[in-house]
Amino acid sequence: MHILIAAPEGLTIPPASGGSVQIYLHSLIPALTGRDGLNVTLLSPGTERTRMHGSGLTHEVYTGPRFATTSYEQWVLRQIARLRPDIIQIENRPKLANRVLRLRRQTTFLQTAKVILNLHSTTFLGPMHGSQKLIGQTLRDVDAVVVNSHYLKRATARRFGIGDLSFPATVIYPGVDLRRFGTEGSRRSLHRPLRLIFVGRVIQLKGVAVLIEAVRQLVRRGIPVKLTIVGKTPPWERSYGLRVHKASSTLPIQWKGFVSPRRLPKLLTNHDLLVLPSQRREAFGLVNLEAMAAGLPVIGSRVGGIPEVVTKDSGVLVDDYHSPTAFANAIAQLVQKPQLYRELKAGATKRSKEFTWQNTASNFERLYQQLSAPRSNQPD
CATH class of the missing domain: 3.40.50.2000 (Glycogen Phosphorylase B;)
Structure with a gap:
């Protein structure tokens, strides 16, 4: 199964300049790759020097003007048309997800591809980032919406008047790298001051x-x-x-x-x-x-x-x-x-310790399998 994940415009991966979505993807991608039957392509701004490597991973980097949203999105659409993935996962950009849906309708070779919108916040759901009608329709039309909390699922459904049955939202919590943030040797008492x-x-x-x-x-x-x-x-x-x-x-x-x-x-x-x-x-x-x-x-x-x-x-x-x-x-x-x-x-x-990137990746893998299963095999 070929999974294509499109990061937002602007900041690079690895996240040299920060960025919450970029930090998230930099941890999620290694946890996803190397799993049996999964091939992952990551699209993001970057350079040849910053390209991520790993078993089952292809990292395509956009080297144009990093904050030129239209230029970046056009590049993403070209990569999707060229690579023809089974799953297309758009990170936190409803407008781009809408453009991907249009591309799918217009091209016969993407008809069976599934589109996921992975929402990290309500920021890009606002009127500054697209018409509310278009964003609401996108939320209904994608094959799955992933949200990082039950709060975000409720807030999004309420904002766009979407009932539970027509809002295909799955809550998948982010993880934390316990090796990087481990507490071995940390003191048990408070500093003074x-x-x-x-x-x-x-x-x-x-x-x-x-x-x-x-x-x-x-x-x-x-x-x-x-x-x-x-x-x-x-x-x-x-x-x-x-x-x-x-x-x-x-x-x-x-x-x-x-x-x-x-x-x-x-x-x-x-x-x-x-x-x-x-x-x-x-x-x-x-x-x-x-x-x-x-x-x-x-x-x-x-x-x-x-x-x-x-x-x-x-x-x-x-x-x-x-x-x-x-x-x-x-x-x-x-x-x-x-x-x-x-x-x-x-x-x-x-x-x-209840939140690991391996758990997060396993939840995504389960979603990918559900979306790819023949309809007769999908759960009611």
Whole structure:
């Protein structure tokens, strides 16, 4: 069975410049390849030097202007027409999935190919990325939609008024590389001062301003604390970035900027807690899982798909997530109750082991087999 997976435009794989979908694919692809009966072709921006290699894997790289979406999509369509795969998996781009469906209708040699849209968030479901009518129809017309959380499945169905019977969505959780983020040799007690870390884009959605104010409150209470902020501000949030930098100027806060995925595991293990005060619903939050695998309890917002990952045994979910005081209280509680911290630390490590890329790949393989089976053999 030939599986073609098309990454989004823009960032390369391997993810030298980050990108959540790129990081996801860089881990999923090796777990998929080498399985009996599966041949995988990955399409992504890149160079000959960045091409991935592996048994059962072909990595075709697009070397044109990386952020020229139309040019990249045309290249993807040409590769699909040339390679004629059995399964076409489009990552997080409903408009491109729609173009693939049109190509299938227009070409006899793709009539039996199955099209999967793998949704990672609601971002590209919005009106800035295509007409809502077209996106809704695409969700109905593809052979399968994969989502990374039950929350994302519900939110997508609600947004486009799609009932369960006409929305072929399968929840497949991402995984975490336990070898990279393992906790062997990590300390069991809190540092002093307490080491907090935030990982993500510095944008309003992620709640950096809330976290900075929570740190200010902890300092006023006499709780020794140090916060490391990992991530950069995109151009369209520049004024927000300037504002939060200014707000942090007198506080024990270190701004790291972008940190490559390769360096992140060591950075996480040098901290005590991951704090992510998301201000709107997030589909999954892979960094929560990575931090837990590194032995860090997570203090996060009770929104979106986050509660599907972070449980009461592996972290603290804040209901009043707009409130800096609520986050300060959650952090202070773990300082005041070191035994609770140790229990959550052990729980975070245990919970992370339930999410592996091999499990993720096995779930995709099962979906591919279901889609490829003759109709009489498919489950009701």
